[in-house]
Amino acid sequence: MGSVAGDDFSSSFQPGASGAEGAGPAATPAAGPGYPPPAQAWFTVGVLATVTTVAMLDQNILGLLIQQIKADFNLTDAEAGLLLGPTQAIFYALVAVPFSRYIDRWTRKWIIAGGLIVWSLATAASGLAANFAQLFIARVVVGAGESVNGPTAYSMVADCFPRDKLPRAVSTLQIGSVAGSGLSLLLGGLMIWLVTTLGSPDLPIVGTLRPWQVVLLALGLPGLLISLLLIKVKEPPRHNLRLKTRNAGFKKTISYLWLHVAVFGPMFLGLTIGSLDAGGRAWGAAFFERTYGWSPTQYGIVSGVVSIVAMLAGLYLGAKWAEWFQNRGDPAGAYRVILYTRLVAIPFAIFQPLMPTPELAMAFSSVAYLSLGMNGPMLNAVMLAISPNEIRGQVMTLYLFIYTVVGVGMAPFVTGLTTDHIFTSPDDLRWSIMLLHVVFLPAALAITWLGLKPFRKEVERLNAEDARVA
Known part of the structure; x- marks a missing residue:
């Protein structure tokens, strides 16, 4: 497969395309023409996965702490849902979308480093908040x-590997998401237990901190050290340049998506x-506490271990399954993994909130974690x-804007509103x-299925185009 699906114009904008960081003798055959050597490419993925771990840790920890915060600030479920969701979504809309054009132009590792420093300091500041x-x-x-982290990291990974290697590369990057999500539960639960056992610290100026404040303050600071790892990452040369412009803006992007709506439409x-179904995960700790009487510590430790094991298994199995399809001549293998794993997981998701015991509910949750690990990277x-x-x-x-604004932003809020105004009792969170x-899982699967044939045709077209350029 050629490194550039375009013409001579494309190659003129590949930094180092004829130098040490581009094609030529430095790249081994396994890397593909013009791609970084495998060791360099996988080091980049490893660092980006570590950064993603920090991002997911800081993002998901609030779900474990929300019951304590709700009690301290005397919040309703809808107000708590605002903290769990829209806080992540507001600036995604205001910052990420306008800024995204620079991901396609600037040095990407410095974009990630800047974002990491900002969100780490803000997470620590969350621990010092005195009111809602x-x-x-x-x-x-x-x-x-x-x-800015997700889109930039994915852009870098896509320039480190040929198209047929992306399922494994993206699955490896997603280890950061799995580790961050699981550690937010596991470390958070352990830290709450530790602070509760030893007592909250009394700091100058701010006074005595609540356990949830200690957790946020402690988790925010390590990101500053991890940002130093990005100094050792080499910016990969850009591949797959096809639009004959290096300054494509948002209007050009929308026009391209509309022109190829048959393949992009079902995905989006x-x-x-x-x-819209993602709100249940954000309310997981509250659900287990209200329904089964589990403490945040107990839920955090158990759910953290289960999610890490199940999702890591899912990452491995999903990549292997996609490659199995590809090795048998199906270029849409990754897409099939998305469809088939979702189909199997839907019944478990629907019946999980109705389980009579927390153990059964957690067992059903493990199927959801496994499915998420398999199809998430493939998306x-x-x-x-x-x-x-x-x-x-x-x-x-x-x-990612859709997932962040709708899934992370709106879904927890919608879940809280449903509990407040439809089922009316906090104990009825399971029904919400x-x-x-x-409502949402079967509909999403049916619509996504419509994109299978258009996606296969598009990949076949691009592969043929790459072969002509190579």
Whole structure:
């Protein structure tokens, strides 16, 4: 496969395309023409996965702490839902989308480093919040910093590997998401237990901190050290340049997506509908406490271990399954993994909130974690595989924008509103979660399925184009 799906114009904008960081003798055959050597490429993925771990840790920790925060600030479920969701979404809309064009032009590792420093400081500041307004503002800034990480990291990974290697590369990058999500539960639960056992510290000026404040303050600072790892990362040369412009803006991106709506439309619409179901995960700790009497510590430790094991298994199995399809001549293998794993997981998701014991509920949750580990990376891999480099950062920003604004932003709030106004009792949180599963998951699967044939045709077209250029 050629490194550039374009013409001579494309190669003129590949930094180092004839030097040490581009094609030529420095790249081994396994790397593919023009791609970084495998050791360099996998080091880049490892560092980006570590940064993603910090991002997910800082983003997801609030779900474990929300019951304590709700009690301290005397919040309703809807107000708590605002902290869990829209705080992440507001600045994603205001920062990530306008900024995304620079992902396709600037040195990407410095964009990630800047975002990491911002969200780490904001997470620490969240631990010093004395009221709802202060915490809301701090979490908005966390969302601002994290908004640039995902699209930029995916853009870099897509320039480190050929198209057929992306499922494994993206799955490896997603280890950061798995580790961050699991550690937010595991470390958070252990830290709450530790602070509760030893007592809250009494700091100068701010006074005695609540356990949830200690957790946020402690988790925010390590990101500053991890940002130093990005100094050792080499910016990969850009590949798959096809639009004959290096300054493609948002209008150009929308025009391209509309021109190829048959393949992009089902992905975007399916993700939008499916993301509305994500509120149940944000309310997981509250659900287990209200329904089964589990403490945040107990839920955090058990759910953290289960999610890490199940999702790591899912990352491995999902990549292997996609490669199994590809090795048998199906270029849409990653897309099939998305469809088939979702189909199997839907019944478990619907019945999970109705389980009579916490053990059974956690067992059903493990199926959801396994499915998420299998199809989550494939969602990003299929989008990267067909997006031109000149607008790849903007396409991924729009794609992740949907998940962040709808899934992270609106879904927890919708779950809280449903509990407050439809089922009316906090003990009925299980019915709110189940209702979202029933309404949104089957619809999202059906719409996403419509994109299978168009995606396969698009990949076949791009592969043929690459072969002519090579």
